[in-house]
Amino acid sequence: MVGPFAFYRTAEPYVKKKTAYKIGTAGRPPRACCARLHKAWGRTCGTTGGFCMPLGKVRPPKVSDVVAEELERLVLEGVWQPGERLPPERELAERYGVSRASLREALQKLEARGVVEHRQGAGTYVRDLVSSNLTDPLGSLLLRHPEALPDLLEFRRALEGIACHQAARRATEADKELLRRKFAEIERAHELGDAQAEADADAEFHMAIAASAHNMFLLHVMYSVFSLLRQGIASSRERLYSSEGVRQELYEQHRAILEAILTGDPDRAWAAEQAHLKFVADRLAHLEREKERESRSRMRLEGMGSRGS
Known part of the structure; x- marks a missing residue:
């Protein structure tokens, strides 16, 4: 199936009788959340027994989480070595196109994980990951x-x-x-x-x-x-x-x-x-x-x- 709702898998076709829908073998109507889609595409959801699976909300990750993951990857891959000082916050924020507040939050998360350490007045340094x-x-x-x-x-x-x-x-x-x-x-x-x-x-x-x-x-x-x-x-x-x-x-x-x-x-x-x-x-x-x-x-x-x- 193609189209914007391709994630609705093809199952058994339903038969329209007045206002009732027969789906699969359950003989139950589709939920209101996607009844219109069924009618428009002439397909069922493909869920077991003809029930529709309501879609949950997709929450985008926080900017600080994405930046923290990228910085951690660079440390793990040896781009930044133990004892090495990370670039200044302003430079990192510009490199990743994020605010300094988001960058600072990402660094705090890495410090909590033991990946980096902040030294007052000196900057942020990579820690030795072997204890x-x-x-x-x-x-x-x-x-x-x-x-x-x-x-x-x-x-x-x-x-x-x-x-x-x-x-x-x-x-x-x-x-x-x-x-x-x-x-x-x-x-x-x-x-x-x-x-x-x-x-x-x-x-x-x-x-x-x-x-x-x-x-x-x-x-x-x-x-x-x-x-x-x-x-x-x-x-x-x-x-x-x-x-x-x-x-x-x-x-x-x-x-x-x-x-x-x-x-x-x-x-x-x-x-x-x-x-x-x-x-x-x-x-x-x-x-x-x-x-x-x-x-x-x-x-x-x-x-x-x-x-x-």
Whole structure:
């Protein structure tokens, strides 16, 4: 059936007898709400037993609900990352064509959901969607017990292996362009010999890979893993990039990962990532052993000095 009332399904035709209507097998007249439609179209409603289903009122969603849903989607998809400041209210209101009051109400709803937080005088920031009740104790654990680091790196290998594999399968042209730009930042820092900048660009490159996998849960767990790594191995990370020959090796490994993803080879991307993270884990373990040896040597030296005095 076509026409403005196409949602009225065709059922058994009714027979008009004077003022009575026989509908279906119920033999009951249609309700007044659509009797005129029946008469005009010569059709029944198609409801069981010939009864009409009265249409409820369609209530349009509130503007603030629509804006809140869109902003939340951007956070979930990694357009805005944990700790990142959202654009000013005026800019967001203009972007979505809504009033600042509606925009403010949308932000309040997101704050109530734990997606963002408002900082007095500083703006609105994206919160880490993985509970700090999990990440804070684990960060403290790493600081007190460095021997737990291999477990975190093993977990990272599992996550990033999946991320690279899926990124090679799912990355869009925009994702690939972002990966090229992140790798270019690694190249610039590498050429300048800036170990700290290269380490930071390294982390950004891996997060761009996670975003290219197009899995929201994977992306936000990866954010938390990198947060833990920054807490637990800050000094070792700097030493890793300062070690002779290591920076060049890491640079080549990142290039291999990038090329595998750009060419759409999931297995090669996974293998390149696994080789890279095994190298990182081995080097960090070596640096930790060196640090322990240095600490023991210093303690012996200081002990001898105190006895000699």
